Amino acid sequence: MGVAVATVHSSADTEALHVREIGESVAIGDVPAHSSYLNISAVIDAARRVGADAIHPGFGFLSENAAFARACAEAGIAFIGPFPETLELFGDKAKAKQLAQQLSIPTAGGLASPSDNVTEVLACVRDMEMPCIVKAVAGGGGKGMRVIRHREDAEDAISAAIREGRSSFGDGRVIVERYLSKPRHIEVQILGDGRGGVIHLFDRECTLQRRHQKVVEEAPVSSIPLELRQQLWQHAVDLGRATHYLGLGTVEFAVTDNAAVFLEVNPRLQVEHPVTELVMGIDLVEWQLCSVHDRQLPAEQGQLTEPRGAAIQARLYAEDPAQGFLPSTGRIEVFRHGSAVRMDAGVTAGSEISSHYDPMIAKLIAAGQSRTEALRTLREALNEVTVLGVVSNRAFLLGLLADPLVESNAISTETIDQWLADKGIPAESTKHVAALMTIWRRATSSQTTQMGAWGDHGIAGWRLRRGPASTPHVVPRYEVSTPRNRWQVGFGSGTGGCVSAVLVGPTMHRVGEPQRLADSTYLVAVDGESLSVHAFCHRGRAHAVIGESQLSLDIDAIHTPAGRSRGGEAGTVLAPMMGLLIGIHAQEGQRVSVGDKLATLESMKMEMSITAPADGEVVWTGCALGEKVERNQEIFRIASVASIASIT
Structure with a gap:
């Protein structure tokens, strides 16, 4: 489009990918978001410094902030988004719900007006049928939301939602609604010219969620009847016309038993917008810029063709499924992926995942002539991804996308929770631990001068022979732990062509010499099975991707002062x-x-x-x-x- 671009960054993001790639970036403050990315005056000052004509607010932070949109207008800078009045309306779930009711769009019942008083909200919950859901009025991305299934849990849930809303969005007010059991989450993309002209760009299915956070999204919707889809398109357009909507927006619905209720409007570009781009053959950001700049639509509704094929997106996060999907912080040492699908990444090898911001690594978006083809392509692409240094949800995504319920599209917003309850996270394999520890021992032996106690002390003296020569007795020398397990690990000389006998807890494995195939990629034979291992090792840490599994080990030498278990003492x-x-x-x-x-x-x-x-x-x-x-x-x-x- 020929548009020159600059960006902003906090002190934590001086080496971030967007700073390095765009080239011109202005430092706007320290790590806390309120000191940088939520600091309106700092962002406006940065725009003035680079001579910006417009500001695109992105996916989060100030993207739905009416005060920011007004500040842009006062500074003579275009805000790429809706009018401030529209942001105020749709940024408040209670006001948006009232407008939907005025337009005869079905909604869920609940608290009539928002409140940040725990006692007031608790009184409302006590009069409602269980389950219900409490939502921050300014919330999004799953933050500030709690499902209450039992009245005795209500006070804690309400307090947590209020705190999260205040922390994340500066507004602790919440609403309470009836919680719909096992719904689908369907959303409609709209585009407005700010003068009452609004079109829809069809729909997306965002049903696969965890903690109310979207995990997998697809377009178009293929799970509900066309007649209901058309009703949702019309509801979305009606909401846009009623507010003279400008730019892109997403209208979200919950669908159960072929009936829908309005949830909210997200008055911004969505993280999942690429699936719409792939099936529509358009650039949504370009259309957004044109509609805001020209105050006219790039196409009329009748000029739009039906979505072609299917597209599915998976969100790759730095999070540990074995620890309840807690974010995994640290440095990404290795990040590799194929080129068969669209990859929108915010990090590269060397990037830091901190506790300050969202832990998303990348979005993988696959397209196909059918949903089945797109799903297969997405799984193949995930198989080509290697992330080392932090734990990712890659293995979880691979397992989820191969599940028959997902393949047949027989899903609800509770599918992931049920899938985890039924299948759980697979136990770590001691065979994989043996392979990675063998690679780690050899990789770190070349760093002995820097490692002190971490160095390879040699195989001699690590074993005692008792009984037949074919049965080595290995003395454990390392304590190795993951968030879920802990083993004592030792090495001994193997027999019959085996390089090492590796003891992992009570289990002995025979491991061959690792063959280095490429940078950080090894072929290791364990108990006669050849394993392809992508590994990164340094001092007391080792990370590996082996097939669909990921393994991250903390390693302590038992015989050194540093050898206290990272799992801690009893108690x-x-x-x-x-x-x-x-x-x-x-x-x-x-x-x-x-x-x-x-x-x-x-x-x-x-x-x-x-x-x-x-x-x-x-x-x-x-x-x-x-x-x-x-x-x-x-x-x-x-x-x-x-x-x-x-x-x-």
Whole structure:
């Protein structure tokens, strides 16, 4: 389009991909979003410095902020989005719901007006049938939302939603609605010229969600009757016309039993917009820019052709499914992918995933003549992805997309939760641990001078022979842990052509010499099976992708002072990830039961509870309210009931 572009960045993003690729970027403040990306005056000043005529607000932060849109207008800078009045209306779920009701669009019942008073909201919930859902009025992306299935859980859920809304969006007000069981999540893309002209660009299915966060999206919708789809298109256009909508917007609905209710309007470009682009053959951002600049639509409704084929998008996150999908922070050491699908990535090898922002790595978008073809292509593309240095949800996505319910499109917003409950996250394979530890030992042996206690001490002295020569006895030398498991690992000389006998916990594996095929790629024979391993190893960490599995190990040498298990001593409670402690619920001397809440940790604007792993007494607290903690930092010690009894 011939448009010159500049961008902004916080102090945490000086080396971010958008800064490096765009070339001209203005530093606007420190890491907290309110000091940088949510700082309206800083963004406006940056635009003035580079002589910008317009600002595109992107997917989040200020994209739905009416005050920001007004500030742009006052500065003589075009805001690429709706009018401030429209943002105020649709940025408030309660007001948007009232407009939908005025237009005779079905909605879910609930709290008539929003509130940030826990007592007021709790009174409403007590009068409603369970389950219900509490939502931050300014929320989005799953933040500030809690499903309440039992009345006794209501107060905690309401308080958490209010806190998340205030933290993420600066507005703690919430609404409460009837929760629809097992709905589909369908959305309609609209485009307006700001003068009452509005068209729809058909629809998307965003039903596969976790924690109200979209995971997989597709276009067009193929799961509901055409007549209902047409009704939703019309509802969306009616909402746009009623507000003289300008630019792109998304109108979202919940569909159950071929009936739909209005959810909300997102008055901005959506993360999932590429699936619409691929089936429509258009550039939505270009259409957005043209409609805002020219105040006219690039096409009339009758000129649009029906979507062609199908497109499916999967969101690749730095998160650990084995830890309840907690974000995985750290440096991305290796990031490789194929070229068969569209890849929209915000990071490269060397990028840091911090606790400050969303942990998305990339979006993979596959297209095909049919939904089946697009799904197959997407799975093939995910198989070509390698992410090392942080844990990703790649293996989870591969398993989900191969599930018969997903393949047949017999899904609901609760499908992922049910899938996880039924199948769980596969246990880590000791065979994979043996392969990765063998690679790690050889990779780190060349770094002995930098590693001290981490270096390879040689195979001699690591084994004791007892009985037949074919049965080596291996002395464990390392304690190896993942968030779910811990093993003692040792190496011994193999026999019969085997290079090493590797003991992982109680299991002995025979491992051949790793063959390096390419940078960070190895071929390793374990118990006669050849494994292709993509690995990155450094000091006390090792990461690998093996087939559809990912493995991240913390490694301690047992015979060195550094050898205390990273899993902690018995009764030790560690922070599951980096974050800010926003609640301390247990004090020294307090008796706790397994599952009792000890602390609340906030990371990436999401809250998580840290609970007691066993019955006992809190004998030590190593954290304070408002303190930032690191992953695996010791924050509590709990003495068991038996230990307390023996002392007394």
